Amino acid sequence: MCDGEERPNASRRLANRLSAPSGPAILGVPVLLWQVVFFAAPLIFLVVITFWQVKSFRLEPAFVTDNWTRVFSSTSFERALWNTLQLSLITTVLAVVLAFPAAYTIALRLSPRMRDLAIAALVVPIFSSYLLRIYAWQLVLSPEGLVNSLWTWAGGQVLPLLGGGLSLQIGLLTLTLPLAVIVLVLALSSVEKSQLEAAENLGCTRFQVICHVLLPSIRPGLVLAATTAFLLAFGDYVSPVFMTGSNPPTLSILVVDTVKSGSQWPRASVIGVSMLLLLTTIFLLARLVPTGPSRKRWRS
Amino acid sequence: MSVTATRQLVDVSRRTFLTTSASATVLATSPWSPAEAQDSNVLNYLSWPGNADPYLVGEFEKANNCKIRIKEYVGGDQMLAVLNQSPPGSFDVILADAEYMHLLKAMDALEVLDPADYPLKDFWPEFQKFPLHWFDDKLYGVMTDFGYLGLSYNTKEFTPAEVKSYVALWTPKAKGKVGFFDWYLPGMGCVSLSDGNRPPFDIDNAKFANLKKKLFSLKPQASGFYTIADIFSSLKNGRAQLIPGIGEWITLGLRMDGVPVDTIIPEEGGLQWTESMSIAKGTKKRDLARKFIQYTVSPDGQVRQATKVDNKKSIPSMAGWKLLNETMPKEAEILRMTLTGPNVMDEYKAKRIEYRRLPLKQPIETWNETWSEFKSL
Numbered sequence: 035m036c037d038g039e040e041r042p043n044a045s046r047r048l049a050n051r052l053s054a055p056s057g058p059a060i061l062g063v064p065v066l067l068w069q070v071v072f073f074a075a076p077l078i079f080l081v082v083i084t085f086w087q088v089k090s091f092r093l094e095p096a097f098v099t100d101n102w103t104r105v106f107s108s109t110s111f112e113r114a115l116w117n118t119l120q121l122s123l124i125t126t127v128l129a130v131v132l133a134f135p136a137a138y139t140i141a142l143r144l145s146p147r148m149r150d151l152a153i154a155a156l157v158v159p160i161f162s163s164y165l166l167r168i169y170a171w172q173l174v175l176s177p178e179g180l181v182n183s184l185w186t187w188a189g190g191q192v193l194p195l196l197g198g199g200l201s202l203q204i205g206l207l208t209l210t211l212p213l214a215v216i217v218l219v220l221a222l223s224s225v226e227k228s229q230l231e232a233a234e235n236l237g238c239t240r241f242q243v244i245c246h247v248l249l250p251s252i253r254p255g256l257v258l259a260a261t262t263a264f265l266l267a268f269g270d271y272v273s274p275v276f277m278t279g280s281n282p283p284t285l286s287i288l289v290v291d292t293v294k295s296g297s298q299w300p301r302a303s304v305i306g307v308s309m310l311l312l313l314t315t316i317f318l319l320a321r322l323v324p325t326g327p328s329r330k331r332w333r334s
Numbered sequence: 335m336s337v338t339a340t341r342q343l344v345d346v347s348r349r350t351f352l353t354t355s356a357s358a359t360v361l362a363t364s365p366w367s368p369a370e371a372q373d374s375n376v377l378n379y380l381s382w383p384g385n386a387d388p389y390l391v392g393e394f395e396k397a398n399n400c401k402i403r404i405k406e407y408v409g410g411d412q413m414l415a416v417l418n419q420s421p422p423g424s425f426d427v428i429l430a431d432a433e434y435m436h437l438l439k440a441m442d443a444l445e446v447l448d449p450a451d452y453p454l455k456d457f458w459p460e461f462q463k464f465p466l467h468w469f470d471d472k473l474y475g476v477m478t479d480f481g482y483l484g485l486s487y488n489t490k491e492f493t494p495a496e497v498k499s500y501v502a503l504w505t506p507k508a509k510g511k512v513g514f515f516d517w518y519l520p521g522m523g524c525v526s527l528s529d530g531n532r533p534p535f536d537i538d539n540a541k542f543a544n545l546k547k548k549l550f551s552l553k554p555q556a557s558g559f560y561t562i563a564d565i566f567s568s569l570k571n572g573r574a575q576l577i578p579g580i581g582e583w584i585t586l587g588l589r590m591d592g593v594p595v596d597t598i599i600p601e602e603g604g605l606q607w608t609e610s611m612s613i614a615k616g617t618k619k620r621d622l623a624r625k626f627i628q629y630t631v632s633p634d635g636q637v638r639q640a641t642k643v644d645n646k647k648s649i650p651s652m653a654g655w656k657l658l659n660e661t662m663p664k665e666a667e668i669l670r671m672t673l674t675g676p677n678v679m680d681e682y683k684a685k686r687i688e689y690r691r692l693p694l695k696q697p698i699e700t701w702n703e704t705w706s707e708f709k710s711l
Binding site for chain 1: 412
């Protein structure tokens with residue numbers, strides 16, 4: 035039984051224990067366990083499988099490097115890799131370029147009430163089904179879809195909107211653009227308005243303020259928005275399949291094809307591990323970008 | 335215990351653990367449970383999707399006081415993988431495409447069937463001893479339904495005369511409008527037929543090199559490579575106007591919904607897909623499995639196979655045709671299964687149809703890789 039004096043003492047003892055050097059470590063154990071069980075272990079398993087072999091559609095433990103050589107020497111992999119890199123880069127550039135003016139308006143031009151509404155409008159689609167949104171785009175862009183119906187009604191010829199680079203980028207931007215805008219809105223909201231006003235008072239044009247004050251101030255946000263857009267576009271399966279009919283295939287499609295044909299889990303794992311390695315490299319490279327504003331420029 | 339023996343035990347345990355983990359991962363993605371497989375009132379059915387529809391199996395379940403529990407697969411490769419990764423006795427009945435029967439036989443996954451148990455004499459004579467079901471004069475599968483694959487086309491954009499040959503695929507009019515079912519076998523089979531290869535899957539390496547060249551020349555014509563679901567939508571929304579290697583199992587239903595599509599067997603020939611039912615090796619419910627196959631090839635079961643609302647099929651049983659003509663004459667006409675006048679057997683009898691088979695002279699992998707390369711061009 036505890037009396038009134040013992041309870042504060044017990045709470046204090048617990049607080050002291052947690053504030054001791056070992057406290058944060060104890061609190062971090064569940065997270066560490068989660069990461070080990072649900073991230074590190076499957077990842078190790080994925081790497082191990084790359085050395086296994088498939089015999090009569092059955093996955094068998096082995097140690098063969100054949101899967102790596104087969105995948106890396108295949109033209110399908112090479113083409114899918116370049117195609118995936120190319121389309122992810124285009125999406126990244128488009129997402130950041132389109133997101134910045136939108137984020138600028140939301141963060142710096144709208145009233146607080148309108149800003150909240152705009153952010154809500156960006157968040158809601160993220161929680162709706164991406165696949166459903168892509169199907170909706172199919173209805174809009176297909177030869178007998180909304181745009182073509184209006185266009186042909188106005189006397190035009192059917193436009194090949196679905197099944198090419200344009201439709202693919204529309205699909206990928208559906209996935210990446212809301213996130214890029216949200217990241218940039220948060221970054222722009224943290225910029226001191228007095229800095230912008232000071233620059234304007236010193237005679238800078240709006241363009242100069244954006245280039246020399248605003249963009250350097252939100253560099254970490256820009257890097258984060260670009261990295262997020264690239265990672266999402268690089269690994270996406272839905273848009274390349276439903277907006278272009280797998281024509282041409284991306285690495286994600288190649289993973290599925292490799293499993294579908296002959297149950298080649300080891301080769302699919304090679305592609306998966308390669309994608310992870312590539313993304314890790316890009317992520318690390320992004321971290322090398324200086325995140326603080328350029329002091330030199332400020333001083334000059 | 336010796337050190338070697340201990341090492342072997344450790345090794346076996348590790349391997350078993352890893353293999354079991356891999357299998358568990360695959361099986362965990364399915365609502366089907368191996369634990370329920372042993373229930374004596376449950377018939378475990380490994381099949382293409384939709385084959386445990388109440389319209390098809392409801393009467394059988396009621397009559398035999400049992401439940402058909404389906405484990406669905408899409409494609410023969412996936413079927414073999416599921417079978418390989420499941421504990422023995424997980425399935426009682428397997429519905430497979432006939433071209434995979436020899437692989438199932440090689441895996442020792444099938445029971446030998448007694449031909450006397452099944453009404454094979456009710457079948458069209460051409461199908462009474464279907465070659466892909468017999469090995470060493472023993473029966474391993476019974477045909478339940480079939481259909482032809484040729485060239486499906488948008489009837490608003492192309493006339494039957496324009497698509498009478500696979501050459502239509504290469505015409506300027508078809509540029510960017512040729513869709514493909516994303517599976518190497520039907521697509522490459524039709525291109526092989528267009529190259530004059532009869533049979534299309536039994537070709538030497540020189541002919542295979544020609545097939546590869548011809549296939550690759552189709553890439554500028556491609557609108558996309560579609561899953562089954564996307565094939566329906568691409569034909570509906572006009573994204574694909576010509577698709578080789580599919581058939582009335584897709585276009586008939588769409589046409590009945592008002593979509594302007596049809597399928598033709600071009601002059602170079604078409605392919606036949608065939609679904610076959612077998613009893614899985616090691617089943618403890620052999621009697622129930624046999625009864626289920628008997629029901630499926632009975633006249634009533636056959637009519638249900640032919641008239642399932644989302645998947646129209648041709649049936650091999652003449653007794654089934656007779657019942658269909660008596661009870662649903664309109665459907666018999668739509669399905670081209672009338673006993674008088676032209677019907678689906680005409681193309682077969684005219685020797686315009688080749689069985690869809692797995693490649694005979696090259697490894698499956700070679701054909702698969704060629705298809706992947708074609709897609710990535």
